[in-house]
Amino acid sequence: MKICVLGLGYIGLPTALLLAAHGADVVGVDVKQSVVDCLSLGNLPFSEPGLEDLYSKARCRFCVRSEPEAADVFLIAVPTPLDPATRVSNLAYARSAADMIVPHLRRGNLVILESTVPPGTSERVIIPRLEKSGVSIGDFLYAHCPERAIPGHTLPEMTGNSRIIGGYDRSSTDRATAVYQTFVRGQIYQTDARTAEFVKLMENTCRDVNIALANEFAQLAEECGINVWEAITLANKHPRVSILSPGPGVGGHCIAIDPWFLAENSTRCRMVSTARDINDSMPNYVLRIARSLLAGIQNPAISILGVAYKGNIGDTRESPAFKFAQLAENEGYAIRCHDPYAVEFAHPLMDIPEATTGSDCIVILTDHDLFRELDPAMLQVRTKLVIDARNILDHEKWTNQGFAVRVLGDGSPMPQIVPGDIAVPGGLYPVDTPQSIVSSSPPPISLLSQNGREGFL
Ligand SMILES: NC(=O)c1ccc[n+]([C@@H]2O[C@H](COP(=O)([O-])OP(=O)(O)OC[C@H]3O[C@@H](n4cnc5c(N)ncnc54)[C@H](O)[C@@H]3O)[C@@H](O)[C@H]2O)c1
Numbered sequence: 491m492k493i494c495v496l497g498l499g500y501i502g503l504p505t506a507l508l509l510a511a512h513g514a515d516v517v518g519v520d521v522k523q524s525v526v527d528c529l530s531l532g533n534l535p536f537s538e539p540g541l542e543d544l545y546s547k548a549r550c551r552f553c554v555r556s557e558p559e560a561a562d563v564f565l566i567a568v569p570t571p572l573d574p575a576t577r578v579s580n581l582a583y584a585r586s587a588a589d590m591i592v593p594h595l596r597r598g599n600l601v602i603l604e605s606t607v608p609p610g611t612s613e614r615v616i617i618p619r620l621e622k623s624g625v626s627i628g629d630f631l632y633a634h635c636p637e638r639a640i641p642g643h644t645l646p647e648m649t650g651n652s653r654i655i656g657g658y659d660r661s662s663t664d665r666a667t668a669v670y671q672t673f674v675r676g677q678i679y680q681t682d683a684r685t686a687e688f689v690k691l692m693e694n695t696c697r698d699v700n701i702a703l704a705n706e707f708a709q710l711a712e713e714c715g716i717n718v719w720e721a722i723t724l725a726n727k728h729p730r731v732s733i734l735s736p737g738p739g740v741g742g743h744c745i746a747i748d749p750w751f752l753a754e755n756s757t758r759c760r761m762v763s764t765a766r767d768i769n770d771s772m773p774n775y776v777l778r779i780a781r782s783l784l785a786g787i788q789n790p791a792i793s794i795l796g797v798a799y800k801g802n803i804g805d806t807r808e809s810p811a812f813k814f815a816q817l818a819e820n821e822g823y824a825i826r827c828h829d830p831y832a833v834e835f836a837h838p839l840m841d842i843p844e845a846t847t848g849s850d851c852i853v854i855l856t857d858h859d860l861f862r863e864l865d866p867a868m869l870q871v872r873t874k875l876v877i878d879a880r881n882i883l884d885h886e887k888w889t890n891q892g893f894a895v896r897v898l899g900d901g902s903p904m905p906q907i908v909p910g911d912i913a914v915p916g917g918l919y920p921v922d923t924p925q926s927i928v929s930s931s932p933p934p935i936s937l938l939s940q941n942g943r944e945g946f947l
């Protein structure tokens with residue numbers, strides 16, 4: 491079986507290599523010359539655990555090109571970004587990929603769309619373009635097979651997750667199922683193309699709405715002086731409650747975008763857009779905390795630790811760090827950014843000493859495991875203040891080094907700093923101040939840690 495994969499990014503490349511490693515002859519196609527050159531030289535355009543090994547296994551059945559060629563199966567995994575101005579999907583890449591297939595499409599071929607698209611895109615946009623080849627749908631087969639893998643864990647998820655396969659008709663669905671069965675160990679569920687498009691969007695919208703709920707709980711809890719982390723842990727003792735973790739916002743190529751694909755052509759969208767707005771406003775909330783803590787400090791500098799949208803990867807797409815940094819800079823704060831994995835960001839990326847020396851506030855925006863191991867004693871800051879927007883630090887370790895620790899959602903009041911309180915050994919407050927700005931202690935009979943997490947004590 492010869493398969494032509496269009497789009498060799500985070501999704502297309504691992505898929506192409508998995509197909510090749512499981513016996514298909516795969517032609518990988520990308521319009522970006524740098525991607526073609528990089529792969530032709532035997533290198534990978536991005537890093538992902540296990541991808542290097544997979545590439546060496548798959549190389550004998552994989553080649554890379556700038557243009558598609560005749561094949562049995564065409565698989566499209568190109569970007570489907572959101573137009574930020576209109577909040578409408580940009581299907582230009584998907585349309586151009588379909589157009590590139592047209593000259594090579596033959597009777598009996600199968601076209602698979604993996605890219606995430608609004609409901610109805612296959613029928614309204616992709617199939618009609620493919621029919622310009624002169625081959626009608628039915629004479630060629632078509633399926634939408636949305637991808638659920640998560641960056642950083644792509645290969646185990648691509649092989650282990652269940653898949654939804656939505657064909658134009660029964661033979662399309664069965665043929666696409668046979669392609670995925672070569673490497674997918676998870677369950678395969680069959681449906682039609684439009685339902686598959688909708689299901690993918692519902693999944694990510696569900697995540698977004700649930701994160702928004704946790705973020706709203708964090709803000710409501712703070713208004714009541716309650717530590718939301720402890721409250722969530724306790725609420726989750728209910729057998730049918732599972733509240734997610736609050737944080738500085740939602741990023742990435744999927745959760746921050748897909749809900750708009752569901753909403754873009756609807757007049758009934760309420761909860762979906764509200765959830766988006768709540769999550770999009772979380773950088774503002776973190777900045778509000780920083781602003782209140784930094785009041786009174788001359789020429790304050792903020793160190794942003796973590797610009798990737800999630801932990802242990804370097805992907806900065808739609809990261810809340812963009813908005814936080816921009817808002818902070820617009821307010822006059824000097825911004826210094828560090829991320830152990832990211833290579834591209836709107837602001838220069840520095841190493842930890844450069845990003846933190848002389849800083850007045852460290853803001854943890856990404857839950858990289860490496861940040862848990864940071865030694866606060868090594869940091870040459872001007873003001874010993876850290877805002878942990880992910881609740882990942884060992885707060886005792888930081889307070890022992892004189893840092894004032896503020897956790898997003900910890901319920902502590904927004905204090906004002908007075909000049910002279912800067913970087914004293916006990917933190918922001920004079921040594922004899924009884925209460926730190928870390929949240930108040932949990933009740934005496936509690937198995938919860940001070941950051942509201944179980945098993946910490
Ligand atoms: N990254 C994820 O975690 C993830 C997860 C699930 C679904 N998806 C969806 O998968 C799709 C692909 O996402 P990605 O993260 O792999 O994108 P990406 O930006 O990493 O890679 C896409 C690649 O396609 C190439 N390309 C663009 N137009 C092309 C064309 N006409 N022909 C050939 N190549 C072309 C680009 O140059 C790029 O290298 C998107 O619809 C996305 O929403 C992504």
